[in-house]
Amino acid sequence: xxxxxxxxxxxxxxxxxxxxxxxxxxxxxxxxxxxxxxxxxxxxxxxxxxxxxxxxxxxxxxxxxxxxxxxxxxxxxxxxxxxxxxxxxxxxxxxxxxxxxxxxxxxxxxxxxxxxxxxxxxxxxxxxxxxxxxxxxxxxxxxxxxxxxxxxxxxxxxxxxxxxxxxxxxxxxxxxxxxxxxxxxxxxxxxxxxxxxxxxxxxxxxxxxxxxxxxxxxxxxxxxxxxxxxxxxxxxxxxxxxxxxxxxxxxxxxxxxxxxxxxxxxxxxxxxxxxxxxxxxxxxxxxxxxxxxxxxxxxxxxxxxxxxxxxxxxxxxxxxxxxxxxxxxxxxxxxxxxxxxxxxxxxxxxxxxxxxxxxxxxxxxxxxxxxxxxxxxxxx
Amino acid sequence: xxxxxxxxxxxxxxxxxxxxxxxxxxxxxxxxxxxxxxxxxxxxxxxxxxxxxxxxxxxxxxxxxxxxxxxxxxxxxxxxxxxxxxxxxxxxxxxxxxxxxxxx
Numbered sequence: 001x002x003x004x005x006x007x008x009x010x011x012x013x014x015x016x017x018x019x020x021x022x023x024x025x026x027x028x029x030x031x032x033x034x035x036x037x038x039x040x041x042x043x044x045x046x047x048x049x050x051x052x053x054x055x056x057x058x059x060x061x062x063x064x065x066x067x068x069x070x071x072x073x074x075x076x077x078x079x080x081x082x083x084x085x086x087x088x089x090x091x092x093x094x095x096x097x098x099x100x101x102x103x104x105x106x107x108x109x110x111x112x113x114x115x116x117x118x119x120x121x122x123x124x125x126x127x128x129x130x131x132x133x134x135x136x137x138x139x140x141x142x143x144x145x146x147x148x149x150x151x152x153x154x155x156x157x158x159x160x161x162x163x164x165x166x167x168x169x170x171x172x173x174x175x176x177x178x179x180x181x182x183x184x185x186x187x188x189x190x191x192x193x194x195x196x197x198x199x200x201x202x203x204x205x206x207x208x209x210x211x212x213x214x215x216x217x218x219x220x221x222x223x224x225x226x227x228x229x230x231x232x233x234x235x236x237x238x239x240x241x242x243x244x245x246x247x248x249x250x251x252x253x254x255x256x257x258x259x260x261x262x263x264x265x266x267x268x269x270x271x272x273x274x275x276x277x278x279x280x281x282x283x284x285x286x287x288x289x290x291x292x293x294x295x296x297x298x299x300x301x302x303x304x305x306x307x308x309x310x311x312x313x314x315x316x317x318x319x320x321x322x323x324x325x326x327x328x329x330x331x332x333x334x335x336x337x338x339x340x341x342x343x344x345x346x347x348x349x350x351x352x353x354x355x356x357x358x359x360x361x362x363x364x365x366x367x368x369x370x371x372x373x374x375x376x377x378x379x380x
Numbered sequence: 381x382x383x384x385x386x387x388x389x390x391x392x393x394x395x396x397x398x399x400x401x402x403x404x405x406x407x408x409x410x411x412x413x414x415x416x417x418x419x420x421x422x423x424x425x426x427x428x429x430x431x432x433x434x435x436x437x438x439x440x441x442x443x444x445x446x447x448x449x450x451x452x453x454x455x456x457x458x459x460x461x462x463x464x465x466x467x468x469x470x471x472x473x474x475x476x477x478x479x480x481x482x483x484x
Contacts, residue, residue, distance in 0.1 A: 057410070064411035082410055087424040090406040090417035127408040215403040 013042060018049045019286050022243035024062040025128070026250060028291035033062070037071045047077055053243045056082035057128035085130045092116070093213050095182055096134045099150070100218060103138070106149045110219070111137040111208060113187060113229060114248075117220035120211045122251050129244070133183035137221075139205065140188050143168040150186065154179040165341075172196050190232040194311045198271045199232075224262040227252040228272065231279035236315040246283035253280065254291060263295070274312055277302035398441040399470055400482045407435075420477040430455075430462060431469055441482035444470045 011019070017038070023029035038046060050059050060082040062068035063075050070078070093116055103110050115131030123129045138146045144167065151157065155176040167174060172192035176184045189196040189204075207222040221229055230252050234245035252258065267276045280299035283289070289296070304312065407416040414432045416425040427435050430451050437447045448463035455462075473479045 060411045079410070079412060083413060083415055083424075083426055086408050086410055086415040087417070090408065090415065090424075091422070093406050094417060094422065127410045214406045 014045045014049050017042075017046045018053055018055065018243060019288075021046070021050055021055045021059045021062065021068075022053070022247050023287040023289075024058040024068065025125075026247075026254075026287060026289065028254065028289050030288040030290050033068050035069070037069045037074060043070075043074055043077075047081060050078075051081055051085070054085065054130040054132060055243060056085045057125070057130050058247075061125060061128055082127075082130075086127060088132065089115075089119075089130055091180075092131065092134050092182060095178055095180075095184065096136075096218070097214055097216050099134065099136065099153070099184065101216075102149055102153060103136075103146055106145055108138055108142040108146045108149065110146075111205070112211075112218050112220050113137050114233060114245075116213060117211060117218070117226070118230070118248055118251075120213065121209060121220055121223075121226075122248070122255055129248075131244075133185060135185045135187060137173075137187045137204070140168040140201070143173075143186070143188055146186055147174070150176050150184070155184065190229050191236045191315070193236075193314055195232065195236060195270075195272060195275055195315070200266075200269055203266060203269065223252070223257045224259055224266060227258055227263060228266055228270070228276065231276045232272070234283060235275045235279035236312075239316055239318040241282055241286075243286065246279075246286050249279050249283040250287055250289055253293060253295060254289075260294060273302060274304040274308035277304070278312065398443050398482045399438055399474065399479045400441045401435065401438050402478055402480045405478050409436075416478055418476040418478060423476070425473070425476065425478065427469075430466060434466055434469065438479060 017034075020031040020033060023031045037043070047059075050056055056078065059068065060078050063070045063078050096112065096116055100110050100112070113135035115129070115133070115135065119126050119129035119131070136146075147157065147167070155178055158175040158177060167188065172189055173185060173187035176186065178184060189199050189201060204221065204225055207225075208219040209222055209226070210217050211220055212218070220226060227249070230245060230248040234241060234249045237245060263276075267273050276295070277299040280296055281302075284296050284299070402419065404419055405416060406419075407414060409432075412428060412432075414427045414435045416427070416435075417423075418425055433451055434444070434447055437450070444466050445463055448466045449459055451457070451466075452459040452462040470479060474481070
């Protein structure tokens with residue numbers, strides 16, 4: 001679809017405006033801006049959406065430079081919302097520093113994913129990249145030690161692993177809530193399901209890019225890997241794609257720090273072409289980016305294979321379940337014994353894993369199989 | 381007469397030593413303000429106007445009076461008033477661990 005006809009025009013007025021906010025400050029975006037300040041009800045709806053999508057920084061910048069018309073009251077509204085969001089970001093960065101320090105003391109190396117890393121390395125105005133949690137990548141071999149460290153710090157693990165050893169071999173990672181109520185996601189790979197298992201983690205860990213927060217040096221993924229991670233997050237992170245991750249994709253791809261030969265090699269090795277194509281196409285369309293670069297032209301033409309379409313569906317189906325993603329991952333595991341261990345953990349999880357989940361093991365397997373079976377009924 | 385000497389002349393005293401941002405502070409510049417997280421009590425501190433400019437200036441060690449005089453000249457405000465306000469602010473920021481004294 002050409003960038004002059006962004007699909008967001010088919011959405012609600014609030015969705016259309018939120019996409020325009022997400023594109024604010026991008027010189028290559030064809031999105032226009034309102035001619036005059038929005039009326040109060042529409043403004044309130046937009047501000048709610050902007051808060052929810054963590055776009056307060058982009059809107060605050062646009063209003064303060066006059067590129068987004070606003071009344072004085074609206075100007076105060078967005079600045080107030082952004083100061084609140086920024087304070088939360090700083091609290092999260094404090095948490096990040098403490099956790100990385102404690103992990104290092106336990107001998108666990110960590111890479112900072114998304115939020116803080118992207119804000120400091122890929123956005124010219126750091127404040128514009130707002131985030132609401134902390135994401136850290138650790139090696140599979142260190143995963144259990146990292147979990148123990150967080151639990152010792154008072155973090156509450158939201159979901160147990162299906163069986164002992166599952167996290168360090170197969171899972172995307174797991175989520176924690178800090179004693180102060182902040183969310184921290186500990187990752188082993190980028191996403192759950194088949195595309196996450198296909199990522200070559202040795203390549204992910206091969207290099208890093210340092211950045212500084214509060215005088216402390218932290219490690220982000222290397223730029224090319226960071227771009228691919230942004231694509232995974234934008235394309236697969238949520239069934240309904242969020243706007244900030246799409247902005248990250250554009251920000252990184254147009255930022256001029258990528259080696260496209262490395263990007264192509266990595267996405268080929270990880271069999272992630274469909275992921276990158278979906279992320280770039282979505283981002284280009286949603287943000288109405290006019291710039292055509294080699295990868296955006298390739299993404300527009302890319303046709304996913306039947307298997308890639310099946311894989312994508314488990315991420316993009318709004319009714320998709322956790323178990324559906326994990327079962328779809330089976331075919332991405334190359335070794336039979338890994339498949340057996342993986343399936344065993346999912347079908348016969350330890351009892352604590354079942355608490356509060358599906359009623360029983362039979363029901364659990366039935367639901368998962370119904371979701372991933374080729375040609376499964378598509379609902380009403 | 382140098383600016384610090386002029387400040388000394390106008391205000392009558394000069395803070396010693398110079399001040400600089402504490403290196404471990406978490407902060408962001410946002411449109412119209414600087415948002416900081418106090419490292420001691422984790423309170424939010426929001427600096428606007430001259431306070432935000434003081435923060436920007438103290439990326440390098442400086443006497444508060446020097447900064448105050450710069451700002452007073454820039455905005456055509458009474459140097460005594462600006463200096464007094466910024467000294468009070470600097471004292472508060474130092475107490476909160478956001479600024480530190482620079483001995484060099």
